[in-house]
Amino acid sequence: MDYRYNVSCSETISKTWTPTAIDCYKLGCVCSKCNLYRIYFAYGNSRCRMKETVIELVRKIGAPKEGENNNG
Secondary structure: OOOOOOOOOOOOEEEEEOOOHHHHHHHOOOOOHHHHHHHHHHOOOOOHHHHHHHHHHHHHHOOOOOOOOOOO
């Protein structure tokens, strides 16, 4: 059977800016600057997909506004 299940990133991501996504955006999606990347992804087999999420959020709802989801 030649069946493929293809779900685009845009169908699976959040519809709002999360604090983690905002941090990634502020870092320019450069993983080497990200503490979460160093903790969870630098030495494992899985890869971070936050850059894809950030790009899709910018495309769909625009860049995060100053103070949006800011817990500090």
